[in-house]
Amino acid sequence: MKIKWLDKPQKHDYRAAARYLSLTMSQRKADAIASKLKRADMTEFAAKDIFRSSELSLLGVSNSHVEKDVDAITGGGKLSPLLLCRDQANGKLIIADGYHRLCAVYKLDEDAMIPCKIV
Secondary structure, eight states: OOOEEOSSOOHHHHHHHHHHHTTTSOHHHHHHHHHHHHHSOEEEEEHHHHHHHHTOOOOOTTSHHHHHHHHHHHTTOEEOOEEEEEETTTTEEEEEEOHHHHHHHHHHOTTOEEEEEEO
């Protein structure tokens, strides 16, 4: 199964990333990271490598958001690329936006290459 992706993240993904990041840092710093993500080049990483570097747990398909993304993939829909941030102080990756999409992709193909922006 070929997983289809949009060419770039959607506008609302950057706002979501800033909201998420503001939980662990100031809103000003979160907004600055979101702005850097907007300017960052697209790249790609394997789903399994993103998971390993983030140290997050895999959400099951019983999660409604993951289920929705699995349905989108199997129905031929396109997903928005992930927005990632390197947390160098703690030595791990922050998935600023796209955690549910990552879980859906991983469930179907852990070796899938996922387009993303990273700062």
